Amino acid sequence: MSWLKEVLGTEKAIIAMCHLQAMPGDPYYDREKGMEWVLEKAREDVEALQEGGVDAIMFSNEYSLPYLTRVRCETVAAMARIIGELKSIIRVPYGVNCLWDPIASLDLAAATDALFIREIFTGVYASDFGLWDTNCGEVVRHQHEIGAERVKLLFNIVPEAAQYLAGREIESIARTTVFNCRPDALCVSGATAGSATDPAVLRRVKETVGDVVVLANTGCRRDTIEGLLNIADGAVVGTTFKYDGKFENQVDKARVRDFMEKVRDCRGK
Numbered sequence: 001m002s003w004l005k006e007v008l009g010t011e012k013a014i015i016a017m018c019h020l021q022a023m024p025g026d027p028y029y030d031r032e033k034g035m036e037w038v039l040e041k042a043r044e045d046v047e048a049l050q051e052g053g054v055d056a057i058m059f060s061n062e063y064s065l066p067y068l069t070r071v072r073c074e075t076v077a078a079m080a081r082i083i084g085e086l087k088s089i090i091r092v093p094y095g096v097n098c099l100w101d102p103i104a105s106l107d108l109a110a111a112t113d114a115l116f117i118r119e120i121f122t123g124v125y126a127s128d129f130g131l132w133d134t135n136c137g138e139v140v141r142h143q144h145e146i147g148a149e150r151v152k153l154l155f156n157i158v159p160e161a162a163q164y165l166a167g168r169e170i171e172s173i174a175r176t177t178v179f180n181c182r183p184d185a186l187c188v189s190g191a192t193a194g195s196a197t198d199p200a201v202l203r204r205v206k207e208t209v210g211d212v213v214v215l216a217n218t219g220c221r222r223d224t225i226e227g228l229l230n231i232a233d234g235a236v237v238g239t240t241f242k243y244d245g246k247f248e249n250q251v252d253k254a255r256v257r258d259f260m261e262k263v264r265d266c267r268g269k
Contacts, residue, residue: 017238019062052256127162187217
């Protein structure tokens with residue numbers, strides 16, 4: 001049995017994304033609507049996700065485009081305020097993701113009692129955000145320094161909008177990441193949020209790492225989730241839960257409920 005059952009309450013867990021609207025410091029922040037509007041949109045999405053039956057929620061600054069690899073203080077502060085104000089209505093396990101900064105994600109998790117973070121912890125990439133470097137050893141040491149040892153680390157080993165500088169097979173990346181860094185889970189992604197995770201790549205990773213949790217990280221849909229869960233231990237789901245399945249829209253409770261009914265059918269087989 002994986003840690004998913006203990007921490008998230010079920011195997012084959014579905015972690016739903018709560019994409020926060022642009023916040024202070026973000027290029028597309030709406031100053032007239034202000035933080036109260038951002039908070040209200042997050043509240044509506046959390047309630048729709050929970051009523052739709054998801055297993056867990058991950059809060060991310062998805063609309064902080066274009067992303068930073070060193071997130072600024074105002075973003076972490078705004079996210080902490082939102083999660084803090086929503087804690088009284090959150091009924092499922094939750095995690096956080098400050099795109100794309102693992103130190104900031106850990107700091108936010110420690111401040112908000114989040115149970116997991118998802119980040120790019122390892123590798124060097126050519127990306128849309130420039131040359132993207134990491135320092136996993138430093139991040140894990142910071143995790144222990146701030147008392148966040150209990151926070152599960154979900155390693156995205158196929159970063160969105162980026163490619164390894166060195167030509168490495170995914171099996172090699174998965175194998176050495178597990179040996180050197182001891183991730184709690186490996187996330188396998190498509191090219192961007194909403195882009196399908198390649199089942200063949202997902203299978204290659206899972207066959208390589210055995211008992212380590214592997215998650216399908218992007219582009220899961222109702223018509224593909226059964227096949228993905230036959231390979232992976234769970235999935236992170238965002239865009240498909242939104243009205244018309246569009247990234248820029250809010251969460252559609254009916255789409256969530258329909259998707260989760262399919263997931264429960266898969267679990268029962």
